[in-house]
Amino acid sequence: MDVEEIRREKIERIEAVIKGKEPDKVPITAATTVWHGAYAGYTPKEVLFDYSKCKDAWLKVAKDFNFDTFTFIPGLEGMIYTIAMLKDAEMAGAARFILGPTHLALGDVFTRWPGYELNENAHPQFIGKEIMKVDEYKQLIEDPLEFVNKVAMPRINKKLANVGSAEYNAAMAKYGAELAKFGAFMAEASAELAKIGYPTFPMSWSYAPLDFIGDFLRDIKNVVMDLYRYKDVVKEAVEAIKPLVIKAAELTAPPAEIRKQIFGTEVVECFFPLHLNEYLNPKLYNEFYWPSLNDVFKEVVKTGQTPFVLFEGKHDAHLETLLEAPKGKIVGVFEKTDPRKVREVLGNHVILVSGPPNSLLIGGTPQKVEEYMKSLLTDCKEGGMMIWPGVDGGISRDAKPENVKAVVEAVEKYGRY
Numbered sequence: 001m002d003v004e005e006i007r008r009e010k011i012e013r014i015e016a017v018i019k020g021k022e023p024d025k026v027p028i029t030a031a032t033t034v035w036h037g038a039y040a041g042y043t044p045k046e047v048l049f050d051y052s053k054c055k056d057a058w059l060k061v062a063k064d065f066n067f068d069t070f071t072f073i074p075g076l077e078g079m080i081y082t083i084a085m086l087k088d089a090e091m092a093g094a095a096r097f098i099l100g101p102t103h104l105a106l107g108d109v110f111t112r113w114p115g116y117e118l119n120e121n122a123h124p125q126f127i128g129k130e131i132m133k134v135d136e137y138k139q140l141i142e143d144p145l146e147f148v149n150k151v152a153m154p155r156i157n158k159k160l161a162n163v164g165s166a167e168y169n170a171a172m173a174k175y176g177a178e179l180a181k182f183g184a185f186m187a188e189a190s191a192e193l194a195k196i197g198y199p200t201f202p203m204s205w206s207y208a209p210l211d212f213i214g215d216f217l218r219d220i221k222n223v224v225m226d227l228y229r230y231k232d233v234v235k236e237a238v239e240a241i242k243p244l245v246i247k248a249a250e251l252t253a254p255p256a257e258i259r260k261q262i263f264g265t266e267v268v269e270c271f272f273p274l275h276l277n278e279y280l281n282p283k284l285y286n287e288f289y290w291p292s293l294n295d296v297f298k299e300v301v302k303t304g305q306t307p308f309v310l311f312e313g314k315h316d317a318h319l320e321t322l323l324e325a326p327k328g329k330i331v332g333v334f335e336k337t338d339p340r341k342v343r344e345v346l347g348n349h350v351i352l353v354s355g356p357p358n359s360l361l362i363g364g365t366p367q368k369v370e371e372y373m374k375s376l377l378t379d380c381k382e383g384g385m386m387i388w389p390g391v392d393g394g395i396s397r398d399a400k401p402e403n404v405k406a407v408v409e410a411v412e413k414y415g416r417y
Helices: 003-018 035-040 044-049 051-064 079-084 089-094 100-106 134-142 144-156 166-195 209-218 220-229 231-252 256-263 282-302 316-324 339-346 358-363 366-380 401-414
Strands: 029-032 069-072 203-205 269-274 306-311 331-334 351-354 385-387
Touching: 003 385, 035 044, 035 051, 044 051, 044 100, 051 069, 051 166, 079 089, 079 144, 079 209, 079 231, 089 166, 089 203, 089 231, 100 166, 134 144, 134 231, 144 209, 144 231, 203 231, 209 220, 209 231, 209 282, 220 231, 220 282, 231 282, 269 282, 282 306, 282 316, 316 339, 331 339, 339 351, 339 366, 351 366, 358 366, 358 401, 366 401
Parallel strands: 029 069, 203 269, 269 306, 306 331, 331 351, 351 385
Antiparallel strands: none
16 A cells, blocks of 8 residues: 555545544544654754754654654644734634744743743643733723734733834744744645655634633633623623634635645544633533533534534533534543543534543553553444544653554554444
């Protein structure tokens, strides 16, 4: 089988699962931020700030491990940058993550990076911060896009604090240049991956409206208190943000006419990371979080895209709400919820993605990994599923290569239909 046939086979395997069918075997969709660097002998600082070394490490892992897709998660949460750039589709798509180099260009207050604020061997960290005061909700509601650009962005980014200054203009120019470098790197790396049989699936970006407020404006601890103290104004703010995150999904998706030509698939995975779900009891979740998120899901599905949702933390208390989501249209990565419980409650209503946690990949043995995978696949593969090694955030920096290989070998052994 030649390289193009291998790539086509991997595309069809993932497409089958997304369409609710069983492929020849369970696909492995691996992702990491810095583990590829550790595997190739680089520090986190090197792979996050040197694209040449990052590509070298990325390709080394892709060649040594038989994944179906292998994605480099380039940075930390930055959806507010996509929203800020909504007037320009190309910029909005490129600005989704806070990258190491863009952190240096703008001086954001949200993140910490190896080799700068952290040891060069550390994982990058999203810290978060209160950006919007509670008495500014009204201003956000009146014009959320203007608030993001004129109020929030200068507070988030130290070098944008003085709008229109020489420092501001230089920082924005540097920011644009860094996004262009990153885009060229991703295009080059994707082309190299294709040469060894790896597909790249087109992505778009969206967000839960309440998460947007909690992650980037009020900070999580404050927004949870706001749900009790200022419930009506929070609901208004959620409704004001909702059209922006829907628009983001529409704008950041590659045009339909080039998806098949460039990527070899019409599937577009719209990325949603959920954060507040674990912090909210069912009453708060059902009142403030879920209705707007489900509205966004429905609108994204209408565009022909597939929401690819990271259900971070424990989602057990909220599983039944997903029966209200579009059936068979949402891919769900469940970080801490037992996939067997997901199957029990939801059946095939949500496309299941699961895998071994990083604690097992770091501290376990290949035999323990095989046992875990055998049980998982035996119990959950019926009807189609995908495996994401290191289900709690992608493969961690300290995961043992022999344990990651054991995942691949177990799928080959127990994941066939």
